[in-house]
Amino acid sequence: MSEIDMSVIKPEMMKPYIWLQTSDGSIQQVEQEIAMFCPFICQEIIQKGTGSSKNCAICLPEKVSPAMLSLVLDYCRFHQVPGRSNKERKSHDEKFIRMDTKRLCDLTSAADSLQLRPLVDLTSRTLARIIEGKSPEEIREIFHLPDDLTEEEKLEPLKNTTDDPRIRLLNRLYAKKRKELKERGRLKNVELEEEHVDERSVDDLLSFINGNDGDSKGSKTSKNKKKNRRKKEQKKNSTLTEASEVKKELSGHSAVSDKIAGTSNMYTEDDTFSHKEFDDDEDVDDEIDPALQAKIDRHICSESRLLQRIVGLPQFTAATTATAEGGSQADGVAPNPTTAILFRYSALLTTYDDDN
Amino acid sequence: MSTSSSHHHRSIPTEDRISSLPDSILSHILSFLPTKSSAATSILSKRWKSLWLSVLDLHFNGESFSNDYTTVRHVLFLVMLSREVSLPIRSLSLHLVNCRGVNINDINCFVNAVLNRGGIQTLELMMDIPWTNDHLVNKLSINIFNCKTLTVLKLRKLRLIDLPHQVHIPLLKILHLDSIMFKNYKEIIKFLLGCPILEDLQTYTRLIPGGDNPLLCSIPSGGSIPYLPNLVRASIYENVYIPFFLFSGAKILRINMMFPLYIQVPIFHNLIHLEIFFCNFKGKTWDEKWMWMLEMLQHSPNLQHLTLRQEVEDGIDDNNWQWQDHRTIPKCLSSQLRTCLLREWRDRKCDLQFAEYVMQNSKVLRTMTIHSASSADSNAKHQMLKKLAVCPRSSSSCKLIFDG
Numbered sequence: 001m002s003e004i005d006m007s008v009i010k011p012e013m014m015k016p017y018i019w020l021q022t023s024d025g026s027i028q029q030v031e032q033e034i035a036m037f038c039p040f041i042c043q044e045i046i047q048k049g050t051g052s053s054k055n056c057a058i059c060l061p062e063k064v065s066p067a068m069l070s071l072v073l074d075y076c077r078f079h080q081v082p083g084r085s086n087k088e089r090k091s092h093d094e095k096f097i098r099m100d101t102k103r104l105c106d107l108t109s110a111a112d113s114l115q116l117r118p119l120v121d122l123t124s125r126t127l128a129r130i131i132e133g134k135s136p137e138e139i140r141e142i143f144h145l146p147d148d149l150t151e152e153e154k155l156e157p158l159k160n161t162t163d164d165p166r167i168r169l170l171n172r173l174y175a176k177k178r179k180e181l182k183e184r185g186r187l188k189n190v191e192l193e194e195e196h197v198d199e200r201s202v203d204d205l206l207s208f209i210n211g212n213d214g215d216s217k218g219s220k221t222s223k224n225k226k227k228n229r230r231k232k233e234q235k236k237n238s239t240l241t242e243a244s245e246v247k248k249e250l251s252g253h254s255a256v257s258d259k260i261a262g263t264s265n266m267y268t269e270d271d272t273f274s275h276k277e278f279d280d281d282e283d284v285d286d287e288i289d290p291a292l293q294a295k296i297d298r299h300i301c302s303e304s305r306l307l308q309r310i311v312g313l314p315q316f317t318a319a320t321t322a323t324a325e326g327g328s329q330a331d332g333v334a335p336n337p338t339t340a341i342l343f344r345y346s347a348l349l350t351t352y353d354d355d356n
Numbered sequence: 357m358s359t360s361s362s363h364h365h366r367s368i369p370t371e372d373r374i375s376s377l378p379d380s381i382l383s384h385i386l387s388f389l390p391t392k393s394s395a396a397t398s399i400l401s402k403r404w405k406s407l408w409l410s411v412l413d414l415h416f417n418g419e420s421f422s423n424d425y426t427t428v429r430h431v432l433f434l435v436m437l438s439r440e441v442s443l444p445i446r447s448l449s450l451h452l453v454n455c456r457g458v459n460i461n462d463i464n465c466f467v468n469a470v471l472n473r474g475g476i477q478t479l480e481l482m483m484d485i486p487w488t489n490d491h492l493v494n495k496l497s498i499n500i501f502n503c504k505t506l507t508v509l510k511l512r513k514l515r516l517i518d519l520p521h522q523v524h525i526p527l528l529k530i531l532h533l534d535s536i537m538f539k540n541y542k543e544i545i546k547f548l549l550g551c552p553i554l555e556d557l558q559t560y561t562r563l564i565p566g567g568d569n570p571l572l573c574s575i576p577s578g579g580s581i582p583y584l585p586n587l588v589r590a591s592i593y594e595n596v597y598i599p600f601f602l603f604s605g606a607k608i609l610r611i612n613m614m615f616p617l618y619i620q621v622p623i624f625h626n627l628i629h630l631e632i633f634f635c636n637f638k639g640k641t642w643d644e645k646w647m648w649m650l651e652m653l654q655h656s657p658n659l660q661h662l663t664l665r666q667e668v669e670d671g672i673d674d675n676n677w678q679w680q681d682h683r684t685i686p687k688c689l690s691s692q693l694r695t696c697l698l699r700e701w702r703d704r705k706c707d708l709q710f711a712e713y714v715m716q717n718s719k720v721l722r723t724m725t726i727h728s729a730s731s732a733d734s735n736a737k738h739q740m741l742k743k744l745a746v747c748p749r750s751s752s753s754c755k756l757i758f759d760g
Contacts (some may be wrong), residue, residue, distance in 0.1 A: 063376075105377060112381055124381065128388035136399055145375070145401045 018045065019057035022066045027057045030073060037076035039115040061113035068110035071103075075119050097126045101142055104130075379407065387413040391435060409439050412446035413478075414470070425457040432466050444475030447508075451482040458485050460494055467498045477505055482512040482534075494537075501525065501550065511536055519543050523550030529586075534560040545582075545599050553586045557603070560593040581622065595619050616642030627656045631663040646706055650683065659688035662714075665699040666707070689717045699727045703736040712747045721751040727759045 016032040020041070035041045035051075044058045045051050051058040060069065078084075078092050097104070104123055111119035131139055140147055386394040386408055394408040414435065416428070432450075448470050452458055463483070470476065485494055496514040500506060501523045509525075512534040519539070528551040536559075538544050548554070581601050589608040592598050596615050603609065604622040610631040624630075632652070634645065653659070696714050701707050715724055726744065728737045741758050749756075 108381060109377055112378070120381070120384070124385045125388050127385045131385070131397065132389050132393050136396065139397070139400055143375075145404070148402045149399060149405065 018051035019054050020051065020069065021057040021059050022064055022069050023060065023062045024066060026066060027054060028066070028069075034073055034076045034080055037080045037116070038072065039117075041114065061110075063106075063109040063113045065106070065110070067103075068106055071107055072110055072114060072116065072119065076116075079118070093122055097122060101127075101130060105143075375403065379410070382407055383410050383412070386411045390415045390417050392416075392431075395435075410443065412444060412475075414445060414448045414450075416450045423454050423456070425452075425455050425459070428452065428455060429459075429462055432462075436466065436469055441473070443473065445470050445473045446475055447478035448476065449478070449480035449482075449510075451480070451484075453482075453484045455484070458483065460485075460492075460496075464495075464497045467500075471499050471503070475505055476503065478508040479506060480508075480510040481514065482510070483514055485513060501547075510534075516543070516547070519547060523547050525551050526553070528554055530554075530556040532556075532558040534558075541597055541599075544597065545602070548584065548599065548602050549582055551584070554584050555586050555588045557584075557587065557589070558591040558593075559598070583622070616640050616645070618644055618648055621652060621655050623655045623657070625658065627659055629661045629663075630656060630659055631665075633665045634667065636667040646710060649710070650686065653686035653688055654684075657687040658692055660692050660694045661697075662693060662695070663697040663699070664710075666702075667700060668702075685717045689714065690719055693718045693721055695723050695725070696721065697725045697727075700729045701726050701740070702729050702732055703740045708740065708743055711744060715744075715747050715749045715751075715754065715756070717750055718754070719750050721749070721754045723755045723757055725757040725759065 017029045018032045018035055018041070019027055020030055020035065021027045032045075036045065040061070041051070041058060050056045064072070075096060078096075079089065099107070104127060108120060108123040108127065111123060130142065134142070139145070382404075386397065391408075391411075391414050394411055397404050398406065398408050416432070448467070450463070450467075460483075463481070467479075467481065479500065481496070483494060494513060494515050495518065496511070496516055497518055500509070501520050503525055505527060506525055507527050508530040509528060510530075510532040513536075515537040517537065517539045523546055531548075531551060531554055538547070548557075581604070583602050583604045585605050587603055587606045590603045590606045591610040592600075592603075593612040593614070595611060595613045596617060596619075598619070600619060601622040604624055605626055606624060607626050608629040609624065609627055610633075612633045612635055614635050616637045630652070632649075649664075653662075693714070696718070698707075698711060701711070711724070711726065715721065726740075728740060732740075744756060744758070
């Protein structure tokens, strides 16, 4: 080029430019040093050599629309200048990020596909601030999320679905215990109706643990008292042996059970078994279930309140509480078995980690 | 609980705004929330049901979390049990504030369970448990002292009295210790030297159960003195039991002189910013204060910015000390010091002498800023200003800023 030509050329034209193609097919020219701030573009230029002319423009990922590209480039234009102080950068970002939620989400998408980590962090933090402190309805409203969970699913948000060996162990223990309780249940008198209800909910509990639906198990039909007594005596022997078998199995996992008994104030099946089974009273069977039930329900109650606090649901009062006064019956509403399980799992967690 | 939002009739179907983002980004967004809030998102929709369980950062902040330890304990275990066991936990921050009945064994157990999942980078344990004489309370027994991935560790109100034989945390860059008790002085050194690339160290009120004589905690003699080579910033809120020789590579140093003790300091070759706060010594005088101050300056040859603050009671004076001018001028004054800020300064002999000394000998000083003590009356302030204004300055560009 002659010198005269050079002097006519404007200084900006001397800067290297690269060509970018956005999702809608349009191609634009961008200063190279600004565009290189995005790792994706950097890679394309260095590894594939594209972008130097209109014909071989860099194809940007589909999430990058022209509007989003313009925003990303504004961000890059500011931050690629080295001399800025942290304060300046922060205040720029605070102004930059003021946009409606939709654009914020789109910008996050675009920045993520261009691998521009600082911008992804900025938009993510902003979205987190938007979410925090809002109720679920508000969040759904802001982001137009479909409300596609069933009522039940909403109430059991923390169901444990992992195939954890500890869970399997617990299931085995409870299967045994359930059998045991069923045996005792059949021997019961009809007179104590409370216990009727209690038993059913305990069964619900245990059957839920074993993965069945929460149907109530067969009702304890009223039987002849005398018949019962005799059966009771017979059964008592067998249940005693069964109980001791179960106890053996439980104590086979003695490290676990002892620690359960020792480390916390939670009730243990072990305790109730060993304490009760040698009572000579005829009421022995009757005493176990209500006491057990009362304990279960106390823990369930606190657990469900806890869960509700975690997930921000309003407090349930309808759900169970069989208090010592022999109050309301369990609805068979989902949170209670789940929370009780998790409560017991947490006992196991203590012990297993001790062993680690 | 049914959604009671009104149904909007729009001609254009309302598009889900956030669903176009991949799970990894949603997880990233949730990682900025306290775990309690991110757990609440599990009832938003099907997709969000277990999203919070894949967040790699756990934040349990006491204030908004709970004051009831039973709840705290349940939630901690609940979260651990709900998560996929193979998923690592990148950061854990547990702040228990105003929480009664905390059982440290549970906390140890829980933290160890978190550590077992692998991949921990940031760990913050701030226990605001009342400090008792029982050495078993607040005793931290976790497997953090040989962790290969940890980069940030912040601890508050815990006893680290059971350190393993060897401490090696190769990636630790940031360490903040607030009210941490060690078994003895040697343990502190062992712990700090076990963090070879440490860059940022902050300590606040450290204690040691009886035994070590603070005057014996000095620079080890003979051979090469160990120090932390990558240290950039050290903020020390106490001047006893601190192995200052370890910080000789620091660029920024802040010290709170809590006790009138002549601590030995190494030579700070890289020190650029120095900030010293002479705390209220509760009636004790420290005759050697200015001598120590001068030695500090002698030991900081590249110092550019100096800030001093005094919290001395009225009536206590260091007049016993005679300013000795024949000592060699510290190198930092003659060639490096650019700014000097003196706060809570009074119209006392030594205070003024120091200010004058700096101004007379600093060849490249740009600003000398003096904030007089708020309790001083305007007459005293005026006197100060008069005396300082006439002081000869070695640097021609030196500006005296007096902020009454």
